[in-house]
Amino acid sequence: MKTEHHEIVSKVPEVTLIFWIIKIFATTVGETAGDLVSMAMNIGYLISSIIFAVIFLTVVSFQINARTFNVFIYWSTIIATTTLGTTIADFTDRSLGIGYAGGSTLLLVLLMLSLFIWRNSLGSVSIQQIRSPKAEMFYWITILFSQTLGTALGDWVADTEGLGYATSALLFSAVLISIAIVYFTTAVSHTVLFWAAFIFTRPLGAVVGDFLDKPVAEGGLALSHLGITSLLLTLMLILIFSFKQRAARLSH
Template sequence: MNTKQQAIFSKVPEVTLVFWIIKIFATTLGETGGDAVSMSMRLGYLLSTGIFAAIFMVAVIVQIAAKKFHPVIYWTTIIATTTVGTTLADFADRSLGIGYAGGTAILFTLLMASLFIWYRALGTIAVDSVSSPKSEMYYWITIMFSQTLGTALGDWTADTAGLGYGGGAIVFGAMLAIIAVAYYRTRISHTVLFWAAFILTRPLGAVVGDFLDKPISKGGLALSRYSASATLVALIVIAIFMFSHKPAKQGH
């Protein structure tokens, strides 16, 4: 399949600066939106997880059924993974009593297993290879694990490790900056660096989201989860429609 054909059938976006900006907005929205439903609406973690999981399944089905890349469908699916990841991680950490460290360890193992199985099955985990229903299934399962892991990791860093929301944001922001430097200045696999960055944007979004809506007494700004979520949705919509979004091309 040549580059032009791959571009037509690719179902995921080209990785650009706009991609990462929207990704961080989406992960932050996952935290505020997930907390809005589970906490502000008082639906609890389990019921909220069920609601978001159903939305996620519908979004994935629509995404896979689509004949070509659609930015709105793709980012809707990403947002669905961040919200269900938030409530699922909170359910495991708090309701089941696994704790942030235990939840992080379990989810990291599941994520690595997902990437390993994907690689063994298709021979690559590169984003530009996601152009078939089978590769998309591996892609979205892996993303689901990464989003859930990110929530647990962000909470563990901010709460258990005692760095707070600001400290957690600095740590994850610095790690992403190091990955960016490695991308341009080293020969480390760009696929490995992509997944490292993709995973780390989730805990960054988690601590930023918590910083926005948690009480001032706990180091947050105490903003309304509803207004914070609505603002993030507006920013994502603006970014989607203001900038050009192309499907990933083979070999890029």
């Protein structure tokens, strides 16, 4: 009897410098696009979250059902998580009145719970072990929580703590540089550092996005939500076309 073998391939990209650069662009797009729909178009956080949730569920289904790594589907899904994360965080922090500290704490608990269940269920939260639809679902749920947490954390530091958008961007950049130094100079788990970096690129994108589109009186540049979102998406596409990304290697 002939046995058919199916090769298991990764559908997430290899983690390189260009991956992190595109990720920061994607998180910034998520902030400006989320603000464009919820605030500039005056749709509100709840309706905007429903719209972005439908978009997220659509693109993540394409991602999970894809047979191989597709750079455009992958990054579309990342943008969907970051725009949905923006409006969910704003709805939780502002509309529900939980506040930035309360929202950040709640989202941190949900993120840690997602990682804990994933680890207990499949034995690893490493991207080199994402070899099944179940692992992919854990991956995207965790990413959604991380993007939402990052939004709340960015707003908390910039607004509540009064650091402002520019200073907050420098702070989060310093955190990411520190994570990179630890990555290259210590034996700390690369999986732990990956998720730490993934979480902290989001508040960096959030405060950069706010710096670009918030009113001058609030410390921003008051650039057009639509204009800056379009520009960031264009720059992302240029990076994607200019630098070929490979699928991550799966560990045995």
